[in-house]
Amino acid sequence: MSLKDVVILGCSSQQPTRMRNHGAYLVRWNEEGLLFDPGEGTQRQFIFANISPTCVTRIFVSHFHGDHCLGLGSMFMRLNLDKISHPVICYYPGNYKKNFDCLRYGCIYHENIKIIEKPVFKENLIYQDEKFKIEARFLKHGIDNIGWRITEPDKIKFKKELLKKYNVKGPNVKRLEKEKKIEIEGKKIKLEDVSYLKKGDSIAVVIDTKKCNEAVELAKNAKILICESTYLEKDKHLALKYMHMTAKQAAEIALEAQVDTLILTHFSARYLDMEAFEKEAKKIFPNTIIAEDFKRVNFPK
Numbered sequence: 001m002s003l004k005d006v007v008i009l010g011c012s013s014q015q016p017t018r019m020r021n022h023g024a025y026l027v028r029w030n031e032e033g034l035l036f037d038p039g040e041g042t043q044r045q046f047i048f049a050n051i052s053p054t055c056v057t058r059i060f061v062s063h064f065h066g067d068h069c070l071g072l073g074s075m076f077m078r079l080n081l082d083k084i085s086h087p088v089i090c091y092y093p094g095n096y097k098k099n100f101d102c103l104r105y106g107c108i109y110h111e112n113i114k115i116i117e118k119p120v121f122k123e124n125l126i127y128q129d130e131k132f133k134i135e136a137r138f139l140k141h142g143i144d145n146i147g148w149r150i151t152e153p154d155k156i157k158f159k160k161e162l163l164k165k166y167n168v169k170g171p172n173v174k175r176l177e178k179e180k181k182i183e184i185e186g187k188k189i190k191l192e193d194v195s196y197l198k199k200g201d202s203i204a205v206v207i208d209t210k211k212c213n214e215a216v217e218l219a220k221n222a223k224i225l226i227c228e229s230t231y232l233e234k235d236k237h238l239a240l241k242y243m244h245m246t247a248k249q250a251a252e253i254a255l256e257a258q259v260d261t262l263i264l265t266h267f268s269a270r271y272l273d274m275e276a277f278e279k280e281a282k283k284i285f286p287n288t289i290i291a292e293d294f295k296r297v298n299f300p301k
């Protein structure tokens with residue numbers, strides 16, 4: 001089975017600290033490397049994480065505040081240096097093409113890799129193949145800012161002992177999957193008699209927004225929600241002022257959306273004690289993980 005996990009490459013907000021680099025989140029999934037919001041220093045964070053940046057196949061920029069994009073230029077430089085043979089597809093808020101170009105062409109290097117730009121102007125489905133679909137929603141942060149959701153299709157899984165019991169074998173298995181029912185030796189067999197539906201994995205990334213319905217909709221029943229919680233509830237006036245969230249609000253989104261696992265991130269540099277975030281969120285949503293640089297989270301079974 002191919003690798004499927006989330007690697008936190010950084011979890012600070014605007015100002016990094018000694019312990020927390022600018023945010024960046026790598027989701028390894030179906031032989032792809034999905035990199036979300038490469039903040040400053042992301043290239044080096046890959047080295048500390050002992051992961052080759054060449055695994056990156058898609059880059060998602062939620063918005064163009066520096067802590068979400070300053071690492072873009074150096075990632076491009078590095079991928080060119082490594083002469084990767086696969087293209088890198090980049091998704092970003094379409095109205096900010098100028099900022100994307102500044103970061104892409106801000107320094108001089110030989111561009112020999114293929115960058116495919118996919119500026120996003122409209123919400124909802126932006127990509128789909130047989131492995132996964134990508135959805136985008138505009139969140140509430142004062143400037144265009146996109147939340148993402150990656151969803152794998154549900155899969156039919158056959159129960160071997162039941163296939164044997166009903167004598168379904170060889171090409172009949174494929175036929176049953178396609179036609180949903182089959183007749184063998186005068187016996188009618190339905191697909192659901194011998195199989196079950198395995199729910200596809202899903203992950204939502206909601207970073208830099210005030211609490212909003214779009215975030216809940218994006219996260220609906222997701223296996224993992226990576227969510228910003230810049231502040232603690234005691235500083236919620238700041239969250240309101242700067243269009244961010246508190247740990248409590250992030251936990252409320254997780255609860256409302258009925259996600260499996262919540263990863264809290266994008267912490268303000270003013271906080272040194274992360275336990276307070278854990279306590280505040282877990283009161284509402286117990287299955288909360290506090291992001292730390294280089295922490296890896298597997299998809300829940």
Ligand SMILES: [Zn+2]
Pocket residue numbers: 013014065067068208266
């Ligand atoms: Zn930010």
Ligand SMILES: [Zn+2]
Pocket residue numbers: 063065141208
């Ligand atoms: Zn921001």
